[in-house]
Amino acid sequence: MRSRTPPPTRSKRLCAVPARVPAPWPRCPPTSGPACCTRWRPRSRPNWPRSPGCSPPRTASPSPRRWRKSARRRGSSGGYAGEATRLLGRQIPLDTVPGLEHHLAVTRRVPLGVVAALVPFNYPVELYAHKAAAALAAGNAVLVHPPVRCPLALLRVTALVEAAGFPPHAHQTVTGGVHVSQALASLPGVDAVSLTGSTAAGREIARRAADTLKRVHLELGGNDALFVCADADVEAAAEAVVLGRLARGNGQICCAVKRVYVDRAVHADFTEALLAKAGGLTVGDQLADGTDIGPLITAEAAARVGEAVDALVADGARLALGGKREGAFHGPAVLLDVPENSPTLREEIFGPVAPVAVFDDPFAAVRLANESPYGLQAAVLTRDVERALRLADALDVGGVVVNGSTALRAENLPFGGPRDTGGSAEGLHDTAREFSREKTVILTGALG
Numbered sequence: 520m521r522s523r524t525p526p527p528t529r530s531k532r533l534c535a536v537p538a539r540v541p542a543p544w545p546r547c548p549p550t551s552g553p554a555c556c557t558r559w560r561p562r563s564r565p566n567w568p569r570s571p572g573c574s575p576p577r578t579a580s581p582s583p584r585r586w587r588k589s590a591r592r593r594g595s596s597g598g599y600a601g602e603a604t605r606l607l608g609r610q611i612p613l614d615t616v617p618g619l620e621h622h623l624a625v626t627r628r629v630p631l632g633v634v635a636a637l638v639p640f641n642y643p644v645e646l647y648a649h650k651a652a653a654a655l656a657a658g659n660a661v662l663v664h665p666p667v668r669c670p671l672a673l674l675r676v677t678a679l680v681e682a683a684g685f686p687p688h689a690h691q692t693v694t695g696g697v698h699v700s701q702a703l704a705s706l707p708g709v710d711a712v713s714l715t716g717s718t719a720a721g722r723e724i725a726r727r728a729a730d731t732l733k734r735v736h737l738e739l740g741g742n743d744a745l746f747v748c749a750d751a752d753v754e755a756a757a758e759a760v761v762l763g764r765l766a767r768g769n770g771q772i773c774c775a776v777k778r779v780y781v782d783r784a785v786h787a788d789f790t791e792a793l794l795a796k797a798g799g800l801t802v803g804d805q806l807a808d809g810t811d812i813g814p815l816i817t818a819e820a821a822a823r824v825g826e827a828v829d830a831l832v833a834d835g836a837r838l839a840l841g842g843k844r845e846g847a848f849h850g851p852a853v854l855l856d857v858p859e860n861s862p863t864l865r866e867e868i869f870g871p872v873a874p875v876a877v878f879d880d881p882f883a884a885v886r887l888a889n890e891s892p893y894g895l896q897a898a899v900l901t902r903d904v905e906r907a908l909r910l911a912d913a914l915d916v917g918g919v920v921v922n923g924s925t926a927l928r929a930e931n932l933p934f935g936g937p938r939d940t941g942g943s944a945e946g947l948h949d950t951a952r953e954f955s956r957e958k959t960v961i962l963t964g965a966l967g
Contacts, residue, residue, distance in 0.1 A: 595648040595930045595947070602951045603656035611959075623965040628955040630658035631734065632710035635703040637724070638673060639715045640666035640816050641771045647673055649930070650713045650736075653950035655680075655690065662709065663692045664700050668816055704728045704735075711736065711954060715773070718892075718939040736953055737941030738934070740867045741773040741895030743925035744888040746910065747789055748881055748901035749782040755922070756781075756900045757792035760873050763898070763924025765851040766800055766811040770824075770871035774896045774934075775926050778857075778864055779875045780884040786877050790855055793873070794840050797851045812871055814847035821849040824870030827863060828852050831874055834861040859884075865891045881910060889915045894936035896925040917944070 608627035613619040636650035643666050651661045665673035677692045693699055700720075704712045704727040711734035714724050721739040728735045745763070747756045764776040781789050805813030815821045825844045832838055835858045842852040849870050857864055857876040864874055878884035888897065898920040899910045911919040917936030920927050928934050933944035943953070 595645065595652055598930050598947045599648075599652040599656040599951060602653075602947045603658075605948075606657065606951060606955055608957070613961075621964050621966045623962040624959060625962075626957045626959050628657075628952070629958045631954055631956055632659060633662060633708055634659045634954055635662045635664065635700075635709045635712040637664045637700045637703070637712065637714040637716065638666055640669050641768055641773075643669060644672050644676060646715050647676060649945050649950060650715075651680075651690070653947075654711075654713075654954045655685065657951050657954045659710075659954055660689050661691070662703060663690070664703060665692060665694060667696055670694050700724065701727055704733075705730060707731050709733060713950075713954075714738070715945075718941075721941055734953070736943045736945070736950070738773070738943060738945050739939060739941040740893050741775075741925075741936070741940055742777045742865065742867045742891045742893040743774055743896045743898070743916075744891075744914075745776045745779050745898040745925060746878075746881060746884060746888075746900065747779065747781040747785060748899070748903070748906060749784040750902045751782075751785065751900035751922075752902075753785050753789040753792050756789055757796050759898065759900065759924040760793055761796045761800070763926035764873050765797055765871045767926055769805070769813050769815055770849075771815060771820075771869050772926055774928060776873065776898065776924055777867060778888070779873060780878050780881075780888065781875055782881065783877050783879055786875075790839070790853075790875060793875070794853060797840055797853050797873070800851050802848055802850050812848075812851060815849060815870055816847070818847045820869065821847050824849045824868060824872060827866075827868040827870075828854065828872055830863040831857060831861060831872075834858055834863055836861065836874060859887050867893060881906070882913060885910055885913045889913075892939040894938045895940045896920065896927075896936065898923060898925045 606628035608625055611624040611626065613622045613624055634650070634654035636647065636654065638647045638650065647663065647665075651663055654661045663673060663677070674692060674694075677690065680690045693703070697720075700714070701723065703709055704724045709731075712724060712728050713736040714721055715738045718739045721737045725735050725737065745756075745760060747753065760776050760779055764770060768775065800811040801809055802812045803810045815824065821844050825842070828838065828842050831854050835856070836854040837856045838852065839855045840853040841850040843850040851871045852873070854872070854874045857874045859876050859878070861874075861876075864876065868874075876884075894916045896918045897911075897914045897916045899907050900922050901907050901910075907921045911921065915937065917940065918932070918934065931947045933946045933949045935941060935944040944950075
C-alpha cells in the first residue's frame with residue numbers, strides 16, 4: 520500500500536513557516552547543529568520491517584539494496600555533522616588598499632535562516648539527508664515537504680530528529696500536495712529552497728522563488744548515457760546496464776543509465792550478454808528477497824514508461840525483450856537498433872528501459888549524447904585510459920564514471936549537472952556551503 524496524509528490548510532502552511540531563524544536556534548553555540556546530527560545518526564537504524572508504511576512498496580529498492588541505502592543515509596547525516604565544523608571563514612588583508620592599512624577584515628560562515636527541503640518519492644530518506652541534514656548542521660531551521668505518495672518514512676524521521684535534541688521549530692514537516700511546495704517557494708519567511716524532482720517542477724519552483732530572491736538549489740532530471748567502446752569488457756558493460764538501470768530503484772533514479780551507445784565492433788556480443796542478464800530478472804514484490812524489479816510509484820507512471828517504449832518503436836527501434844506492463848508493474852525492456860536521431864532518445868524515461876544505439880565513432884556519439892537537454896552523469900567503458908579521459912572531457916555533464924554504471928553517487932562527491940539538470944551540486948562540502956553565507960566583519964584601526 521502507498522501512504523498518504525491529509526493536506527494542511529493554507530493557514531496551517533503559513534503558521535509552519537518560522538519568522539527568520541526561530542529561537543532558540545540562533546542563540547545555540549555553532550557546535551549545536553553538528554552535535555544534534557551526530558546524535559541523530561545512531562537513532563536512525565533501519566527499522567522498516569517494524570514500521571508498516573515507512574518503506575513504501577512502490578518506491579523502495581529490493582531488500583538488500585534498501586538496507587545499504589539506509590546505511591548510506593546514516594553516513595550522510597554524520598558526514599554533514601563533520602562538514603559543518605569546516606565551514607571556515609577568511610582573514611582578508613587590507614594593507615594593499617590605500618587608507619585601510621590599519622584595518623583588519625575577517626569573514627565567517629553563518630546560516631541562511633530557513634531552508635525548505637522538497638523531497639521526491641524515489642529514495643526519500645537518502646535525499647532528505649542531503650537536504651535537511653546539511654541545512655540543520657549549518658545552523659538553519661528546516662521545513663520539509665515529504666513526497667505526496669509516500670510521506671510516512673519522513674514523518675518517522677521527523678520523530679527521530681526531535682528525539683536527537685534539535686530545538687523546537689528547528690525542524691518541521693509539512694505534508695500535502697504540489698501546492699505546498701509551491702507555497703514554500705513563494706513565502707517570504709523561507710530563505711532557500713532545495714528541490715530534487717523533475718525539470719518542470721524545478722522551473723516552477725525557481726519562478727516562484729524569484730519573487731523573494733531566495734536561494735534555489737535544484738537537482739533535476741537526467742538522461743545519462745553509457746558508452747561501450749570496442750575494447751570494453753562486454754560482460755561488465757552488460758552488468759553495468761542491468762544494475763545501473765533495470766534492477767535498481769525500478770529504473771526510477773535520476774542518474775540511472777537511460778541510454779546505451781555501443782561500438783559496432785562489439786554490438787553483437789554486448790546485446791547477447793545484456794539480453795541474457797536482463798531476461799533473468801524477476802519482477803514482483805520488492806520486499807521479497809528474490810525480487811529484482813518492483814512496481815513503479817503509480818500505475819500512471821508505468822503507463823508513461825509504456826508510452827515511451829511505444830514511441831521508441833515508432834522511431835524505428837526494435838523491442839528485443841520485455842516491455843510487458845500490468846498495473847504499476849513494468850517489466851525490463853531492451854530496445855535495439857534505436858536510430859541515433861530518435862527524439863525519444865533525447866528525453867528522460869523514468870522506468871526499467873534500456874535503449875541501445877550503435878556508433879562507429881565514439882566522439883560522434885558523444886556529440887549526439889550532448890544534444891540532450893540534460894547533463895547529470897555519463898559512463899565510459901574502455902580499457903584505454905587516454906580514450907576514457909578524452910571522452911570524459913568531451914561529455915557536457917556533471918560527472919563521468921569510467922568502467923562502471925552512471926548510477927553511482929557518493930555523499931562526499933559533488934552531484935549535479937548543467938542545463939535542465941538544474942546547475943546545482945549536492946554533496947557534503949557543496950551543500951553545507953550552499954546553505955550558509957559569508958559575513959564580513961571589519962575592525963577599523965585594529966592594527967594601530
